[in-house]
Amino acid sequence: MSQPVDFVVAIPARYAASRLPGKPLRLLGGTPLVRHVAERALQAGAREVWVATDDTRIADALQGLPTVKVAMTDPGHASGTDRLAECARQAGWSDDTLVVNLQGDEPFAPADGIRAVAEALVYSGADMATLATPVEDAETLFDPNVVKVVRQQNLDALYFSRAPIPWDRDGFARSRDSLSGPHWLRHIGIYAYRAGFLQRFAALPPGRLEQLESLEQLRVLEAGHRLSVALSPAAFPPGIDTPADLERAEAWLARRQIDGGTTVA
Secondary structure, three states, rough: OOOOOOEEEEEEOOOOOOOOOOOHOOOOOEHHHHHHHHHHHHHHOOOEEEEEEOOOOHHOOOOOOEEEEEOOOOOOOOOOOHHHHHHHHHHHHOOOOEEEEOOOOOOOOOOHHHHHHHHHHHOOOOOOEEEEEEEOHHHHOOOOOOOOOEOOOOOEEEEEEEEOOOOOHHHHHHHHOOOOOOOOOEEEEEEEEEEEEEEEEEOOOOOHHHHHHHHOOOHHOOOOOEEEEEEEOOOOOOOOHHHHHHHHHHHHHHHHHOOOOOOOO
């Protein structure tokens, strides 16, 4: 049996989200979203959990979770990666510290999935790791808000896109209403890297493909680095980006409570 992987979790939580202002503080089941996410990280067995934010109100929402630390970061950061790079410096992590970047809008992130991305980094030997899950319907595949990924034979990422990749030329010529075969993967926006690589990633200039697709992870591929893609061992419910997403999450949580269930483990 393999030894447990030692990792920390860093959660970027910016107050001024464009589609859902104040998103980290929006209530889900009476609890701020950012607190749900921090609790998921703790349940996954992280050695340390940090929230990297730009607003003291988000820090205040984490009171009562004494094992969760807060890094107050520059509000001018262009991306979550930049914010986490500053967090790593504040935390004093060594270059080989394994960092899991868990997005602040993933209140139902499964503990197994958080551990899995850390394990994927260790066992692949890649510079960076992430997760994916099979696409099960054509609507998801053709949705530009859903990021798709194609892998190489060694399970490293070949490309990420908002487009439906790979393109099934013959199958889609017949119909685009259904899928034939397990050819498609939906990217899950959770990442793992060593703290040293996080600093190098943040220092890279934005790539041409990154800017076209508006996908920051393409910067890693354009620069020639390996990014391993493992299949998630547990379902990752979609993150919360809009008021409608929040309403769906609230309804889902209420149903779970009525049924006597719990959030995703």
